[in-house]
Amino acid sequence: MLKSLFSGLALCLWASQLVAAEINTIDLAGREIKIEGSVERFGVSEGRYLTVLSLLRPENPVKGVVGMMTTLGWTHPELEQKLYARFPEAKNIPTFGMQSADSVSIEKIIELKAQVAFLGLSDHGPNSKAKELIDLLEASGTKVVFIDFRLDPLKNTIPSLKLMGEILGEQENAQRYIDLYQQKLDLVKSRVAKIKDKPSVFLQVHAGRRECCWGMAEGMLGPFVGEAGGVNIADAVAPGPTALHTAEFLLVENPDVWIGTASGWKQEYDGGALPVTVGPGMSDEMAEGSLGKYLKTTDFQAIDAVKNDRSHAFWHNFYNSPFNIVVLEAFAKWLHPEEFKDIDPDASLRQIYKDFMPFEIDGTYFTTYHHE
CATH class of the missing domain: 3.40.50.1980 (Nitrogenase molybdenum iron protein domain)
Incomplete structure (x- = not known):
């Protein structure tokens, strides 16, 4: 009888392992x-x-x-x-x-x-x-x-x-990051839900690399604008994730906030290339200088977002990454600086690397242009 009991337990253990392996x-x-x-x-x-x-x-x-x-x-x-x-x-x-x-x-x-x-x-x-x-x-x-x-x-x-x-x-590690992601997402949502004044925003991809001006609207990071409490001006005129808009469109719409993705590399920046550059190896001063150089070469100086120091850029590679949550924090802070004055997307990114990644992080991943 004891042998039978052990056999039964062994069979149950084998069956549970089999189920777990499927x-x-x-x-x-x-x-x-x-x-x-x-x-x-x-x-x-x-x-x-x-x-x-x-x-x-x-x-x-x-x-x-x-x-x-x-x-x-x-x-x-x-x-x-x-x-x-x-x-x-x-x-x-x-x-x-x-x-x-x-x-x-x-x-x-x-x-x-x-x-x-x-x-x-x-x-x-x-x-x-x-x-x-x-x-x-x-x-x-x-x-x-x-x-x-x-x-x-x-x-x-x-x-x-x-x-x-x-x-x-890797369920445990996945859930740890999911918990953090959800916490940050919920915080932004809860605060935005109480905000009535929503600034107009143009979100431009590959600033300085592509012709002016490719905007994100219904897909990719476009919906982050609405989630952060803004109105994406490309939504009404551009079905699909991205579309090409003219500089005249920006002048007429005159967005309150302009945000660009920076896809330049430091080697390009060092060589004097125009693509807006933030990211590894870039200091705060270099990043703002890169953004300012691009904005000064276009008609952007005439729009309120630039004149009012509400033009910003972030690292393009966040757009296809689980790190996209720090972009949402950045958008929320740029659109509603008072409501999100305690949020620091750069600190969030560095804490993520410290708590989850096997590498250290260096460089500047967000920047704001200050109009002269």
Whole structure:
């Protein structure tokens, strides 16, 4: 009888382990995902997802990564050097494409024998409409899982973190960051709910890199303007995430606040290039100088946002990242400085790195131009 009892307990333990090793979930494209066993080999569509992996597994972000479409250096060259210094094996991760969906080699992905491929709903790589690629990968034994930090980050950042944490067995680290993210989001929402006066805002992408003036509206970080208590002037005239507007449009609309994404690198700044630059290696003075240089070369000097010291810029790479919560804090502070005077997005970013990331952070990631 005792032997029978032990046998029964052993059977129950085996069954519970079997259940724990099977993952049944839904990805961000609404697809049912079933994975047998723990995930030891996986690929990512963009190297920038290594920042997400750094949050989830700071002890070794590249553990289990067998391939990616692009390297981290495409968008985060300074962080890539820190990654290589700390985790040299990252240098050997194969790539299966370049910077676009049509550059991806399905054959190379299949050769990597990944159990899972994390793809973005709408990134530079293959998206959820790439039916042939999805079918071929899944037929080869690679489960395709869609995440999203770019198309609708307000809605999808938390579910994407939760999904990746579940699949990679990093639920605890994922939940720690989700709790912080939700706390910051709730604080902004609660204060904005009491604000009646909402300034008009133009959110311009790649300031100084692209022609004037590409604006964000219905997608990406565009909805952050409304969430932070502003009115995005591009919403009424530009269906879709981004659209090109004329300088005359800005002069006529005359927004109360102008915000630009800064996609310049320090090497470009050092060479005198025009793209607005903030980020690694940039001091506060350099960042403001870069923004001021751009604004002085356009008709922006005539709009109230510039004349009233309400023109700002932030690091472009926040737009496809779980760090987007610090952008929401920055928007709220820029739009409603009195209501959010106790909020410091730069301090938030540095605290996130200290508490969650295996790397230190340097540089300036937000700036404001002070009109002369």
